[in-house]
Amino acid sequence: MSAPFLWLVLPVIVALTTLLLRYQRVLVTVIAVGAALFLAWAAWQLPIDQPLELGPLTLKLSDTLTVLGRNFTLADSERPFLALMYFGTACWLWGAYFARPGHLFVPISLAVVPLLIATLAVEPFLYAALMIEITALLLIPVLVPVGGSPGRGVFRFLAFQTLGMPFILFTGWLLAGAEASPGDLDLVLRAGLLLALGFAFLLAIFPFHTWVPMLGEEAHPYVAAFVFLFLPGVISIFALGFLDRYAWLRESAAVYDVLRVLGALMIVVGGLWAAVQSHLGRLLGFIALCEIGFSLLAISVRPPLGVQLFFLQALPRAVALPLLGLALSDVRQLFDGSLWLETLQGQGRRYPLLVGALLLGVFSLAGLPLLAAFPMRLALSEALFSLQPAAALLALLGSLGLVVAALRILRLAFSPLPAEQPSRSLSPGLQVDPLIGAPANASKSSRAHPRISTHWLVYALGVALLFAIGLFPAWFSSLLADLPAMFVQIGS
């Protein structure tokens, strides 16, 4: 058996199985979470391309799978990445049980993750652009579930991902020439320009960022958060692969300068727009834009420090975005599909854990002390101040925008309930649980929102993780220590 078969083909087979069973929510969740956990365990324990003795049997996972003459290669150095991807997927799929993003979410997300990993495994690497496009197309049915109405954001997402693909494909061809003759400045300049345009489309870099907040507004928040975490994350790693592969690219100071300017711009744009947002879905989108900006800023610090910072930035995001997605899913469900900020007026006392999770998620990504992103942002700021203080200050300004957004939620959530809406439509005689917001004295069958009451565990876990990463960053960052080894040139 080959490693690509195990981590790329097997999950797709499981995804197809869950597609057939998609209306049996519990069974599908158990199968999908079980499969993702198994794959994470396998990535943690099973070496690639080395014999492994299992009693009388000797097993060897070869690192290459050949399809139509092209190779998919997963090296042993990529096992930490695989383990984290599948562990993260298991957590997302578990959260989906509570967030209810639609029957297709579990099968499609389980198919999307190996497809995204395949973008990093395929040789020649330019095929990755096609896989990213197929991933984007595959995500459409979860972004617009059956019975829903497609908005402009989905079409813009589709258009920008489709427009990005040709640039990357064409760059692949140009780069082959640039590699052969790095002295040809015209060729190098063309390749660099096309590459920048391609990634600008794929990574929603300003001014091609408009689909992100639009998608946040239109799509189910849990699905939107999934897209905002996985798609830019893997595309950024794909972009790092270009830096790793081409010496003329990674040794060019201009590349890092451009990345720094774009990163700072993204954070400022995202942060300032987030500060004035009245829609929580759009707020999620602007937070995602800030996160893309932080990734670019991290890469703009020269390797290998930049690569380490890049992976460190991903850790708080991987906790905060699903927490925000779940919290917003609950807000949507509690308030008849509305994600307008004013729906939270006075709800802080009624749903303290929900509002608390929402606030801590935003505060954490804003880089507030004691929370998950703070140590990572501090490390990034230190590195940036020595390189270009203006970029660090702009990043701080964007983060302040996120703080303002969180403070607006806080002020509104703990202000008095509006006069025309004295209470939520709970049945007479029911009292609200002061911790979780569910009716405390209701029988299981008569609870107004029985589902919400079971979420306290997820929220508590998420919030605890945000604090734990903030308080013990060294221990958590040691989990990511092996990830930069994926890149031979820039990783060490």
Next chain:
Amino acid sequence: MSFYALSLPAVALLLFSSNVLLLSRDWRWSIAALGPQYLGVFLLIAASWPAELAVIKLVTGWMAGAILGLTLIGAQQGVERYRPRLSERVFRLLAASLIVLVVFSLTTEAGQWIPGIRPNQLWGGLLLIGMGLLHLGLTIHPLRVLLSLLTVLSGFEIVYAAVEASTLVTGLLAVVTLAIALVGAYLLTVTEIEVPW
């Protein structure tokens, strides 16, 4: 037989079909315009590739058109309910003329970027890319967005065919074209699909 001899009629076919796509408000005309468009794409790609490989583009494009056409029969979303004013048509025609001028003026410069490509292939490819982008910029209608994406993609395929003839890339690009049509069919009818128990 050298297909390059047919490349000039193919460019004319692309010019005609992309203008029909841009100006027509009736989805039937728009879907029908995909037919000659993909025929032109096939003729231009066949100048670089073996005909049996290039025909994949023709079959895929026509299948994409068939998927969208079959979806729109009876669907309400694809039907545009307003008749465009004359000024709108004139504006679109002038914008299209501008694109044609830009494409023809860029061809010499762009030809230096892509050494293996022939002038008519470059004209056809850039024309479709330009017209598709113009169309994309002028519309928010779901069907039109999808048609313009297919147009841009087919223009790119003509240019890319001159530099890459890999079977896997051809197959994956065909998958992308069909997937755009299938996703489009889904998006055009998603509000009308009944949710099963």
